[in-house]
Every structure is written in C-alpha cells, then in structure tokens.
Amino acid sequence: MNAQPLSATPVTEGAVCNTHPDRAALGTCARCGTFYCSEDRELVHGKIYCGTCAVLPEVDYLEAFRLKYWGKRDAWAWLVGLGAVANILLGGITVAVGAAESLLFGLFLLAAGVVGACFWLGMPWARLGFLFVPVGSIIVGAATEGAVAIARGVLPLAIAICIYNDTRNKLFFKEPVPAETLQKAWDLYMNNTMARAGFYLGILGVLVPGVGVIAIICSVIGLRRVNPNAHPPIGRKGQAITGIILGCISLVGWVAMMTAFSRAMGD
Ligand SMILES: [Zn+2]
Numbered sequence: 001m002n003a004q005p006l007s008a009t010p011v012t013e014g015a016v017c018n019t020h021p022d023r024a025a026l027g028t029c030a031r032c033g034t035f036y037c038s039e040d041r042e043l044v045h046g047k048i049y050c051g052t053c054a055v056l057p058e059v060d061y062l063e064a065f066r067l068k069y070w071g072k073r074d075a076w077a078w079l080v081g082l083g084a085v086a087n088i089l090l091g092g093i094t095v096a097v098g099a100a101e102s103l104l105f106g107l108f109l110l111a112a113g114v115v116g117a118c119f120w121l122g123m124p125w126a127r128l129g130f131l132f133v134p135v136g137s138i139i140v141g142a143a144t145e146g147a148v149a150i151a152r153g154v155l156p157l158a159i160a161i162c163i164y165n166d167t168r169n170k171l172f173f174k175e176p177v178p179a180e181t182l183q184k185a186w187d188l189y190m191n192n193t194m195a196r197a198g199f200y201l202g203i204l205g206v207l208v209p210g211v212g213v214i215a216i217i218c219s220v221i222g223l224r225r226v227n228p229n230a231h232p233p234i235g236r237k238g239q240a241i242t243g244i245i246l247g248c249i250s251l252v253g254w255v256a257m258m259t260a261f262s263r264a265m266g267d
C-alpha cells in the first residue's frame with residue numbers, strides 16, 4: 001500500500017473514516033468526498049477513492065472494460081469458427097471422394113478445421129496453434145504447387161499474427177493484458193463512440209447523398225461530450241470536428257451537384 005499517496009487531500013485533525021469510525025481519516029475520496037482510512041482507500045489510475053467508489057465502472061473503467069470482454073467471443077473468434085466449419089466440410093469431402101494426390105490437402109483442411117473449432121471454443125493452446133494453420137498451408141502448398149503457395153500464404157499469416165496480437169481476442173482467451181494495452185483498446189472501442197461514428201459517417205457522406213446530415217448530428221453530439229478532465233477522459237475532439245466539416249462539405253457538394261444535374265436535364 002502506498003504510504004504517501006500522490007493525490008491525497010489533507011484532512012482536518014481528528015477526522016475519522018466514514019466506514020471505520022474508530023480509525024483516523026487519511027484523506028477524502030476523489031469521487032464522493034467521504035473520509036477514508038488506510039483500510040478502505042484504493043489507488044485507481046493515480047487517484048485515491050473510498051472502497052465503495054473504487055469498484056464503480058466509471059472509476060475503474062479499464063477493469064470494467066476488461067471484465068466486459070473477459071472470455072467473450074470477439075468477431076475474430078466467430079470468423080475463425082465459421083472458417084473451421086468450411087474447412088471441416090471441404091476437408092471431409094476431399095478425403096472421402098477426392099483423388100489420391102489431394103489426400104494430404106484434405107487431411108490438412110480437416111486439421112485446420114479442428115484447430116479453428118478449438119479456437120472458437122477458447123481453448124488456450126488453439127490461440128498459438130492457429131498461427132500454424134497458415135504456416136502449415138504454406139508447407140503443404142509448397143510441397144504440391146511450389147513457390148506460388150508461399151506467396152499466397154503471406155496474407156493469411158499476417159492476418160493470423162494480427163489476430164494473435166488483438167487485445168479483444170486476448171481477452172476472449174482470458175490472457176492477461178497490461179494496463180497500457182487495455183487503455184489503447186478502451187480508446188478504440190469505448191472512447192466517444194459518437195464522435196467516431198460522426199467521423200466515419202462524414203467520410204461515407206461524401207459518397208452517399210444525405211448521410212452528411214447524420215454525420216453532422218453525430219459529430220455535434222460527440223463534440224459536446226468531449227471532456228479531457230472527466231473520469232474516464234472523453235476525447236476524439238479532432239474526429240468530431242472533422243466529422244462536422246466533412247458533413248458540411250458533402251452536403252454542399254451534393255446540393256451543388258444535384259442543382260447542376262437538374263439544370264442540365266431542364267435544358
Ligand atoms: Zn467515494
């Protein structure tokens with residue numbers, strides 16, 4: 001326990017803990033302001049809270065984020081699971097009715113399917129094992145087709161490495177993830193999703209007429225939510241502003257284009 005906490009608020013002489021009246025207060029909770037003692041104070045993201053506040057999702061938002069996705073199948077797991085079904089079906093057919101020279105390929109598909117199925121089930125060995133599926137496909141392919149198979153296998157291998165390093169996927173496999181990595185994933189998935197939606201809708205609005213209006217609305221709501229001093233801090237100011245600008249440009253552009261088009265039709 002930290003003996004001289006960084007953000008402890010000095011307390012008046014004689015103040016006692018809110019939960020333990022027989023103990024001297026050491027400071028006040030950063031969220032609710034009640035007195036805490038050495039027994040029930042918690043240091044979370046550099047601030048000190050009382051025992052009640054420390055476990056709130058908005059205080060320990062990274063822990064809340066971790067628990068939300070702990071053991072929960074992510075999009076990659078579903079994709080790998082679907083691929084496993086396809087591999088097992090295709091592998092089974094190849095082994096059953098295929099020519100003798102495609103037996104190795106069929107067996108490989110079956111093995112890849114089993115690894116994928118175990119990956120979908122969240123079996124710990126399958127997380128690393130899945131990396132060997134593209135490696136195996138390169139080896140099997142190289143044996144039958146030569147260098148072409150190596151070139152074809154590079155992209156699947158790169159994707160498999162991406163999946164292996166993906167934070168949400170690590171959480172699905174209940175792998176320990178350091179706080180900085182959790183913070184990055186939190187920023188990506190949770191931080192001001194309204195501003196992020198506004199930004200992407202702003203890009204879409206350039207291509208699809210009318211979407212710019214939704215982009216502006218989302219971006220304005222997102223921009224109003226930005227608060228770097230909140231806990232957790234809400235960011236994406238730049239994306240919100242870009243979303244508004246893109247939304248406006250696309251609206252003006254589409255109106256100008258439609259006006260020009262109707263003029264041309266009228267002539
Ligand atoms: Zn509190």
Ligand SMILES: [Zn+2]
Binds near residue numbers: 019
């Ligand atoms: Zn106490």
